Amino acid sequence: MADQSLISARGLVKRFGDFTAVDGIDLEVAPGEAFGFLGPNGAGKSSTMRMIGCVSTPTAGELRILGMDPVRDGTRIRARLGVCPQLDNLDPDLSVRENLTTYARYFGVSRAEARRRADELLEFVQLSDRANGKVEPLSGGMKRRLTIARAMVNEPDLVLLDEPTTGLDPQARHLVWERLFRLKQRGTTLVLTTHYMDEAEQLCDRLVVMDGGKIVAEGSPRALIENYSTAEVVELRFADGLDSNAQYAAKLDGIGERVDPLPDRVLLYADDGDAAVAEVHRRGLSPASVLVRRSTLEDVFLHLTGRTLVD
Amino acid sequence: MMTTLVAARISVSPGRVGAVINRNVGALRSGPSYWVVLISGFFEPLLYLLSIGVGVGALVGDLTFDGQTMSYAAFVAPAMLAVSAMSGALAETTFNFFFKLKYMKTFEAVLATPVRPFEIAVGELVWAVIRGSLYTAIFLGFMVAMGLTTVAGALAAFPATVLVGLAFGAVGMWVSTLMRGWQDFDLLGTGQFALFLFSGTFSPVQNYPVGVEILIQLTPLYHAVELVRALCTGIVGPGILVNIAYLAVMGVGGLWLASRRVEKMLCL
Numbered sequence: 001m002a003d004q005s006l007i008s009a010r011g012l013v014k015r016f017g018d019f020t021a022v023d024g025i026d027l028e029v030a031p032g033e034a035f036g037f038l039g040p041n042g043a044g045k046s047s048t049m050r051m052i053g054c055v056s057t058p059t060a061g062e063l064r065i066l067g068m069d070p071v072r073d074g075t076r077i078r079a080r081l082g083v084c085p086q087l088d089n090l091d092p093d094l095s096v097r098e099n100l101t102t103y104a105r106y107f108g109v110s111r112a113e114a115r116r117r118a119d120e121l122l123e124f125v126q127l128s129d130r131a132n133g134k135v136e137p138l139s140g141g142m143k144r145r146l147t148i149a150r151a152m153v154n155e156p157d158l159v160l161l162d163e164p165t166t167g168l169d170p171q172a173r174h175l176v177w178e179r180l181f182r183l184k185q186r187g188t189t190l191v192l193t194t195h196y197m198d199e200a201e202q203l204c205d206r207l208v209v210m211d212g213g214k215i216v217a218e219g220s221p222r223a224l225i226e227n228y229s230t231a232e233v234v235e236l237r238f239a240d241g242l243d244s245n246a247q248y249a250a251k252l253d254g255i256g257e258r259v260d261p262l263p264d265r266v267l268l269y270a271d272d273g274d275a276a277v278a279e280v281h282r283r284g285l286s287p288a289s290v291l292v293r294r295s296t297l298e299d300v301f302l303h304l305t306g307r308t309l310v311d
Numbered sequence: 312m313m314t315t316l317v318a319a320r321i322s323v324s325p326g327r328v329g330a331v332i333n334r335n336v337g338a339l340r341s342g343p344s345y346w347v348v349l350i351s352g353f354f355e356p357l358l359y360l361l362s363i364g365v366g367v368g369a370l371v372g373d374l375t376f377d378g379q380t381m382s383y384a385a386f387v388a389p390a391m392l393a394v395s396a397m398s399g400a401l402a403e404t405t406f407n408f409f410f411k412l413k414y415m416k417t418f419e420a421v422l423a424t425p426v427r428p429f430e431i432a433v434g435e436l437v438w439a440v441i442r443g444s445l446y447t448a449i450f451l452g453f454m455v456a457m458g459l460t461t462v463a464g465a466l467a468a469f470p471a472t473v474l475v476g477l478a479f480g481a482v483g484m485w486v487s488t489l490m491r492g493w494q495d496f497d498l499l500g501t502g503q504f505a506l507f508l509f510s511g512t513f514s515p516v517q518n519y520p521v522g523v524e525i526l527i528q529l530t531p532l533y534h535a536v537e538l539v540r541a542l543c544t545g546i547v548g549p550g551i552l553v554n555i556a557y558l559a560v561m562g563v564g565g566l567w568l569a570s571r572r573v574e575k576m577l578c579l
């Protein structure tokens with residue numbers, strides 16, 4: 001039901017001049033859902049996020065956010081959104097706490113309440129000890145956390161996070177994940193983009209893979225793996241170097257569902273990894289190393305969006 | 312349909328405009344650098360008044376303006392007041408505004424909230440005029456203390472300086488949305504200085520050849536000087552209605568164009 005969706009898009013298009021960044025996508029995001037966008041650089045993720053955030057007008061198609069029209073009701077919609085843009089745009093003229101209190105005022109939050117929320121949010125993202133300091137000396141990860149805190153200062157129903165954890169160290173990433181998970185438990189709807197497959201698997205109930213402005217796959221992380229990859233993947237490395245991996249791949253043809261030669265290894269997609277390895281040896285090949293692992297979203301992603309950049 | 316669209320665009324929420332101003336108040340406390348700029352902006356017209364108005368005035372003696380005799384300083388002071396109102400507002404809506412627009416991404420962050428481009432423009436303009444009015448209020452105090460105008464003249468001139476600030480602030484804001492980079496500010500500075508010299512500031516425009524006089528009468532600072540001088544000296548004629556109308560058009564037009572540009576640039 002479109003009426004119940006927080007976000008509903010039909011044939012959504014964004015063009016810059018004659019370049020099409022978003023090429024007719026359909027979306028439904030339900031309340032309480034954590035929804036993710038995956039896709040290579042330039043896929044159109046941020047362009048889509050900005051349209052959802054009502055700062056960019058769709059070129060064509062239908063878009064409804066919180067049941068309203070972004071062009072007519074932009075102000076009312078934005079009042080209920082929290083936005084963490086891809087690039088931090090914190091205010092260097094203000095202190096860490098003032099970045100939150102000042103932002104709250106744009107939403108009509110009273111001075112006292114803004115102050116209360118700011119302190120609570122600084123606690124939430126573990127920046128309380130920097131509250132009175134400037135923004136500039138914060139590390140990249142701290143700035144990111146402050147931007148995320150700022151996105152929550154209006155207690156939004158829908159939070160848009162464009163690459164929330166890019167550039168964070170593992171500790172900071174886990175902290176952000178944990179905080180986002182807590183938000184989700186409180187019933188906040190999350191929409192995020194990411195380049196980290198583990199992040200998508202951890203946080204998203206459902207995700208879409210975008211490529212070239214189009215949605216090329218959609219589903220839960222589990223369903224995507226089931227639909228676009230095999231249960232297991234065998235990674236083979238050959239040491240002798242006489243043949244290129246492409247030549248090895250030819251010799252491995254027919255094992256499992258798919259053979260994928262990379263510059264440094266050959267991937268065998270098979271539901272039963274051990275059986276595939278046995279078959280490799282039966283064909284008289286002796287790889288220097290063999291690794292059997294479960295399929296991940298990364299395998300799906302690479303399969304769907306091609307390897308041109310990753311190679 | 313058109314009118315409802317326009318109405319939607321220019322309807323402002325006082326709370327959101329207040330929040331835009333509030334951000335600048337917060338930034339004021341950020342450090343001494345802002346205060347240095349603030350104070351230097353105030354001293355410039357005062358120094359001109361003292362050096363040219365009083366210094367050159369001693370050589371020139373009294374002059375007759377609109378049939379009334381006055382000291383040269385009393386003639387120059389209202390012009391310096393108008394200049395002060397202009398540059399106070401301009402400093403904010405050009406330099407600082409441009410920096411927030413292009414480099415600090417301040418408005419990008421603001422536009423993700425319920426605040427609209429027009430509300431940003433209004434808030435920034437009001438802030439600029441508050442800053443400019445701080446200058447002009449103190450400057451008027453000096454003028455009264457030096458006997459260059461009366462208290463009544465000062466009270467009448469103050470609202471006029473607010474209008475001058477609105478007019479120049481708004482047009483300056485629009486111009487800074489068109490700036491490509493810092494180099495363009497040199498051009499702006501030159502233009503501002505030319506206006507400063509040739510707007511009837513230091514001598515009555517009637518002293519120039521007719522062609523030049525008409526040319527000057529088309530430029531904005533001339534109208535600001537005329538209006539402020541009329542109110543400070545008490546020599547008020549119907550001509551100030553033209554001055555007021557000219558400045559009002561600048562204010563409304565500048566604001567409208569500036570907010571359109573901000574929207575075009577940031578809401579891609």
Ligand SMILES: Nc1ncnc2c1ncn2[C@@H]1O[C@H](COP(=O)(O)OP(=O)(O)OP(=O)(O)O)[C@@H](O)[C@H]1O
Nearest residue numbers: 016021039040041042043044045046047048086579
């Ligand atoms: N304002 C703009 N003007 C012109 N082209 C733009 C503009 N914004 C984005 N694009 C183009 O649209 C395409 C999609 O950009 P977008 O930022 O949406 O990609 P993305 O999926 O977020 O990529 P990334 O993972 O690198 O952040 C890119 O080719 C980009 O160059």
Ligand SMILES: [Mg+2]
Nearest residue numbers: 045046086162
């Ligand atoms: Mg992006």
